[in-house]
Amino acid sequence: MQAKVHEITFTDEDIVNYDAWIPEGEYNPYNVVPWLIAEHGFVVCIVFASNVQDALDEACDAGKLDAYMVRHTDDNDDAVTFLGNAGEAFDLESIEILQLPNPGRSFVAQFNAMKESEAHGTR
Numbered sequence: 001m002q003a004k005v006h007e008i009t010f011t012d013e014d015i016v017n018y019d020a021w022i023p024e025g026e027y028n029p030y031n032v033v034p035w036l037i038a039e040h041g042f043v044v045c046i047v048f049a050s051n052v053q054d055a056l057d058e059a060c061d062a063g064k065l066d067a068y069m070v071r072h073t074d075d076n077d078d079a080v081t082f083l084g085n086a087g088e089a090f091d092l093e094s095i096e097i098l099q100l101p102n103p104g105r106s107f108v109a110q111f112n113a114m115k116e117s118e119a120h121g122t123r
Contacts, residue, residue, distance in 0.1 A: 001113055005100060008036065010043040016062045020048035023105035034100040037064070044095070052097055060084035068092055 002009050012018070022028040035055035037044040045064040049055035059065050060083035068090045070080055080089040 001117065005036065006098060008038050008041055008043055008098075010036065010046055014043050015046045015048075016058055016064060017048050020058075022048070022102075024102045025104045033102045036098040036100050038096045038098070039094050046100070055097065056081070056083050056092070057085075060088065060090065065090055065092075065095075068095065 002011050004010075015021075020032060021034070022032045030050045032048050032050055035047050035049055035052065037047065037055065037059055045059050045062070047055040047058045047062075049058055056065070065083065070089050070091045079091060079093070081092050082088065083090050
């Protein structure tokens with residue numbers, strides 16, 4: 001099953017930390033929401049986090065931003081962002097980060113999705 005936002009198509013496989021999802025309407029003291037990280041209209045990943053920095057750190061630690069890792073020098077100090085537990089340098093100039101709406105949990109929606117995937121032989 002696919003979804004699309006701002007002409008960027010994504011699936012559940014693009015989600016880095018599905019276990020961190022707190023559906024709309026449930027207790028969410030840290031305001032965890034989904035963040036879509038994309039490059040030139042193509043999804044890099046989706047991360048559930050409280051803010052952009054945490055989303056980028058999660059994506060980095062999951063290896064989703066490895067293609068954007070750069071060697072840090074004094075010459076490129078202004079062009080790099082340090083991310084993840086290791087504080088590695090990344091060039092994120094081409095990256096787009098969008099906060100997505102946080103859907104609520106719906107048994108009916110998940111049931112219908114399951115039935116649809118069974119009908120198409122994808123389950």
